[in-house]
Amino acid sequence: MLKFGVPLALAVLLGVFLFVGLQRDPSYVPSPLIGKQAPEFTLPSLHDPDYPVASKELAGKAWVLNVWGTWCGGCRQEHDTLMAIARTGAVPLIGLNWKDDGAAAQQWLSALGNPYAVVASDPEGRVAIDWGVYGAPETFLIGPDGKVLFKHIAPMTMEVWTKEFLPRIQAANAGNVPAGG
């Protein structure tokens, strides 16, 4: 019994590991920022370089940071979803235009519609590095206290939005009502 049982158990265990390994996406790198204070930034606005976009000013309510660029195919793919999300007005969408050409980015938004409350321009990619961005599109959810609550790496879909983002936004904003004014 032991003679067959042990190798069999080991083979099954190995099989489980391999099977789980197949289901996992190796390109997904979990963010160490979850639960931590979001990195602060002040960047020029895409539409008006004289107007700075400061992350500090967004504190007090949950907000979403979407990292995109006109060179990014996944960003085009998720654009209509972002437009639909923006129309619900659930949360301010802040764009981080990553290593992009300002004119091309403005052109993209006027042609396809602008889902963002404001877009911060990061042509050198320094703020993106602070946020641990490695592949657009990436979407962060930041709580009213400035902590990173969730990160989605891949084009946004309505399913991800309603399953992962909306409940967290509601909980975060609800928790803030008695404390905030």
Added chain:
Amino acid sequence: MSLLHFSRFARTMLLALLVAIAVPALAIDTERAFDDPALQARYEMIGRELRCLVCQNQTIADSNATLAQDLRREVREMITAGKTDDEIRTFMVDRYGDFVLYKPRMTPVNYLLWAAPVLLLLLGTFIGLRIIRKQAAQADADGPEAGQS
């Protein structure tokens, strides 16, 4: 083929090989080198320890992805600013997690990873010894009347 011919052939092949591996090494990092060779050596060493996250099985020294270029720029600036190697590694880990390091750190999460080779070696030795002992005992027992177990 005479020995002399062979060695000429081998020399040519070796030269061809060296040229072939030297070209990609030249192509990646086009930034100006540090004036101080010690700083350049540190820069190259750290670059070879950090994973390029968009091109996952390459280091940032190997890759010409824009993210790798940006991360090399960060490393270069931090070295210029006088940061230590550990401070640079911590900067990367704080942003990208342990996965960014090709040489994993010793942390509680990683203890099993580090101990695994030793544990597997011990397990293998143990199993091997048991099999050898068992067979030796069986051979002794079988000795006089082979074939019956």
